[in-house]
Amino acid sequence: MRPCHRSAIALALFLSILSVSRALAQKEHHDPLTEAQVEKIREAGIYPNERVKLYTEFLGDHVSTVKSLSNRGKSDARSKRLDTELQDVATLMDELGSNLDEYSDRHSDLRTALKVLAEESQHWLTTLRALAGEPPFDLSRKEAIEAGEDLADQAQRLLREQNDYFALHKDEHGQERAEPKPQ
Secondary structure, eight states: OOOOHHHHHHHHHHHHHHHHHHHHHHHHOOSOOHHHHHHHHHTTOOOOOHHHHHHHHHHHHHHHHHHHTTOOOOHHHHHHHHHHHHHHHHHHHHHHHHHHHHHHTOOOOHHHHHHHHHHHHHHHHHHHHHHOOOOOTHHHHHHHHHHHHHHHHHHHHHHHHHHHHHHHHHGGTSSSSSOOOOO
């Protein structure tokens, strides 16, 4: 066999392995939101309060699922489902935190949604902390609690900052984003 044929065969084999590994990685990818939920969040993209409210609602649904699973008898299926739900909670909390960063940089008036989020995040933390750790999902539980603490702190801090900001800038009350002022 000539060297160029060997190279072509090796390249074809490499590309085949690469495409199979990509297909497996895509198959293993799990989105914590349904297609309908993703679409609702996309539609609310330009309305910060609405988007934060949707994330809060969807996070609440996942935490409710965690709470309902915590009352069931121990089994492998329960542990696997709890692990997945806790990973989803942590992922959604991180996504919401990123959204809050972006919206706060724009000086979007998020006070309505932040008030609800600050209250709900405390309830979520209570539920997550009450869940007894078990080896199959203990890491996911810890990550969800850490993400919840970060999100609760962020929501409370942003609410305070926004209350202070909009007390000084009453003309910007209710805005979706800060617009440049005419000179």
